[in-house]
Amino acid sequence: MNIQGTNAKELFDDIRQQVALGHIAPGQVLPPVRELAQTLGLNRNTVALAYKRLVSAGVADAQGRRGTRIRESIRQLAREGHGASSVLQDLASGNPSPQHLPTPAQLVQGVRGGAQSLYGADPLMPELRAVCQQVFHKDTPLNTAYHVSYGAVDAIERLLQAFLLAGDKVGIEDPGYLNSINSVRTLGLQPVGVAVDPEGMAPQSLEQALADGARALILTPRAHNPTGCSLSRGRARQIEQILARYPDVLLMVDDHFWMLANSPYRNVIPPGHLRWALIRSVSKGLGPDLRVALVASDTQTAERLSQRLASGAQWVSHLLQQMVVHGLTDVGLTAQTRAAQVAYAQARQQLMQALKKHRITFWDSDDGFNLWVPLDREAEPVLAGLAARGWLVRSGQVFGVDQPAQGLRLTFASLGAEQAQRFAADLAQVLGEAA
Template identity: 45%
Template sequence: MDTQSITGATAAEIADSIRTLHERGELRAGDALPPVRELATRLSVNRNTAVAAYRLLAQAGVVVARGRAGTVIAGMEAVAQEGYAAGSVLRDIGTGNPDPRRIPDASTALAGALGRPVLYGEPVIDPALEQRALEWVGADLPGRDLRITVTSGAVDAVERLLAQALLRDDAVALEDPCFLASIHTVRLGGYRAVPVPVDVEGMTVEGLRAALAAGVRAIICTPRAQNPTGATLSPGRAAELRAVLADHPYVLIVEDDHFSMLSQRPYETLIGPEHRRFALVRSVSKSLGPDMCLAVAATDPETAERLSLRLSPGTTWVSHILQRLVLAQLTDATALQAVAEAGRHYAERNAAFAGALTDRGLPATAADGLNLWLELPLEAKTVADRLMRRGWLARTGDEFVLGEQRSASRHLRLTVHDLTDEEAERLIDDLVDASR
């Protein structure tokens, strides 16, 4: 570590010097930079100049401010990902995956999706899919002047929406606990996550008020089947949140309604009739399969115009073959029936598992979505370790938590809908035993 080589007389020069040392490997991830007062004295500059230099570096993602621990060179923090754990021989009950047997067969629809080739300069959105998408979201946002953008899944939509509205170090309100992909997107974008607690009715009113007071410029909310908790906005809570947001019409609201085709709960929204910047994102990954990587974003006209600048033909548009394939399934009665049956199946299997756990003295509630969010009488890591010795790979709540309790979560997120009856009974026995 070589902090003695830092030079410069202005904030830009000091920041550039530190970046150069980092690029040459003389400063590495985790290395502590000198305290502001010490650096200012050494370089004979005003303390505010040193503060400004560190701020420039933080906005560029080069350093991380850790309060009393000082400012350190940033590294690439590993972020947990959805899906099966690689290389594990254990029965994975934390995948968050849909049941592949419940995903509609796309082979028939594929034949009709090929069609004529689409060339550069043509519309990036298939007109028929655009119309179907407007019908899909229009009833839930009545009276709004909506524009449709097609993206490569909900995560892609959220990333583009934040990029067109924010700068590095801008604050974003995230649900706490939070969807793993949202945590990852905010960190990679260099934004500051402001946690908003979630209860059974969704984002809390006081949490949202505090986030707005902290200056958030965007809010990412899951209106139903919140991942990991399964929470769904109640009509009363949604009305309270809209009332709070009425004084902040230009804060970007991104609603990730990822489970819309499968959800057993009605849609409620944070987006008030006068709100100016918003996006309702609906994907097909849970219903038509993760490999059917497509989402539609219904936005206000200005947001749509900004998004269109990030969808240049040939590089970042969504394949028209995929668009036609999704449209064919969204308009096919057999496929839609299969999706509806899958939604009921997930709800019934989760409810049965939660009921059996409750009967055994471990209270559980099935909310909405693919998973169960199980509260435990002791730390989740202890229970997960005990389950591992019994052949199960569980996912603890620590991975989803943004706030202060990140290392002491008492929750597991369980994906149990695809277990056989025998597997479910064995897991319930092991959960009860491991939770003692």
């Protein structure tokens, strides 16, 4: 490794250029500060400053005693929707059931008015602001500000960009939601896995992540993807007490299943927390293609989010906002949402009962349409055995943050009672063969 430079800026520019040209490969460890300083005849602080700038720019990661390593390039990202077009029975895609979603024709009925909105219009329509007040008032302080984004992931990405710098640490549930993990990594931030159990984030793991310098936290209060777990009352209280000791941490609560939830919302945002956002997407209830999320936050966070939106898309389409208002207030559509809530709960119970019948271990849950089956072995032989029997299931490995997660994620949104029985029998047979 031939690094040249007489000051911190030259060292930074030289290393960054060599990385761009492929002369220094992703994953390669840079020379120790003392060693490079001696080689070039420079002060150690000069080299240390150059390395610090590489970390801040997202070119490298500081790994303590393991040195400074060039950041791995982003490979093809695992995404939701995996297997949606497969000829196999889909238990892998993470999608809601199409039969429980309103049709575009139903939602378009909410679009009214003879003219489109122009530049300078209020980013949040008054009708949707009123809906936000109804959606959030029980769970947020009186001085809450409201915003709208192009989906939950859009809000999370904009907030991370507004408050954090490349290389900053972000706490994420481990196993966790694919899109959140992908967003953190592609933004040049460092995901830090926070262990999850059937009651939600594990307090000791959360405390460790925050003590180690996590500057932001993404948390799912219920219907966690991929495990389906929801916060218990006691666990939510523990998390709130921990977060109260870290008031500067950017806290993003992704309550994605709120429209269809059976379990109550458990608040974890401490009173007076400085940077927080409660995000409620309409994707699970009205459809992923609508790409709209409602955001409640403190006023400073709302202003940062507004600035990030104003510099690019400027506002979320008022046509979409009208469709969301209609989807959340129309009597017929709200009744359809309640029917979907009941149907998902029934499908969950049917699958859990079928798994219990065959003594298959799973994480019990009250919400969502994903169920987690932990494994004590590699997932690939299990996936292959299920595929041979006509089932497509998602390996838990892709949901791991710090290391691959050992388990299966089962999306049961479109699974009937007879199918649940057949799948559980097939899974029991495959697990027995692979033992």
